Amino acid sequence: MKTTEKTRCESCIIRQFNALKAFTKDELKVISDHKVTKNFKKGDLIFKEGEKLNGVFCVRDGASKLSKLSENGKHQIVKIAKKGEILGQRSVVADEQTNLSATALNDTSMCYIPKQLIIDKINQNPEFTRNLLKIMASDLRESDNFIVNMSQHNVKQRIAEALLYLETNFGTDDEGFLAVNLSREDLANVVGTATESCIRLLAELKKEKFIATKAKKTKIEDKKGLEDMINGF
Numbered sequence: 001m002k003t004t005e006k007t008r009c010e011s012c013i014i015r016q017f018n019a020l021k022a023f024t025k026d027e028l029k030v031i032s033d034h035k036v037t038k039n040f041k042k043g044d045l046i047f048k049e050g051e052k053l054n055g056v057f058c059v060r061d062g063a064s065k066l067s068k069l070s071e072n073g074k075h076q077i078v079k080i081a082k083k084g085e086i087l088g089q090r091s092v093v094a095d096e097q098t099n100l101s102a103t104a105l106n107d108t109s110m111c112y113i114p115k116q117l118i119i120d121k122i123n124q125n126p127e128f129t130r131n132l133l134k135i136m137a138s139d140l141r142e143s144d145n146f147i148v149n150m151s152q153h154n155v156k157q158r159i160a161e162a163l164l165y166l167e168t169n170f171g172t173d174d175e176g177f178l179a180v181n182l183s184r185e186d187l188a189n190v191v192g193t194a195t196e197s198c199i200r201l202l203a204e205l206k207k208e209k210f211i212a213t214k215a216k217k218t219k220i221e222d223k224k225g226l227e228d229m230i231n232g233f
């Protein structure tokens, strides 16, 4: 992990995507003066489940996986976080330890904002507090949907959903391959299956012409077909 020169929050457009959009120019100046920009490489641990954070991370760029280690030693990936998200606000607000680990999936840049500033702003800026509540409410809705999805969709449907999520949220490269490539193990950990089953089901999806693969890259060939399959048609 590298700490780099600061970019000023006042001139950063990322805040439009998160609760920080409620801050005035003066508030942003204070945040800018106290935050640190941290850069992570693929595989770097950003924070570990059970850690007590002294601040929150604002994702400027890159993708990171949020995962929880279960008692049987498996990592369940709960979410792939993207640009604009704030990570760690749940434990900072609750004054608890983090519930998940965050690991960089590619080159990732994050601004680390000290906890005390966030707590001060919760007390001083009601619009910021409302925004934060909305984000946490949305995380809760996502978690509800995730649980329902796990129990009502089969593994193949869940793989299709994960691939569509990656395309919608992170886009594709010049050749149409997913810009964020999950390893087969990570994809298996998103959908809650063994890596071998995930590999077998990806091969099926390829044979059925829903997807194409090249080396470790994956391309969605038939989006409508995948959507129909998810909806049980």
Ligand SMILES: Nc1ncnc2c1ncn2[C@@H]1O[C@@H]2COP(=O)(O)O[C@H]2[C@H]1O
Pocket: 066, 078, 079, 086, 087, 088, 089, 090, 091, 092, 097, 098, 099, 100, 101, 139, 140, 142, 143
């Ligand atoms: N759907 C989600 N469920 C749980 N945590 C999430 C979700 N989306 C984003 N997060 C963030 O992931 C963070 C993990 O550490 P915390 O528990 O401190 O705070 C959590 C939230 O900021």
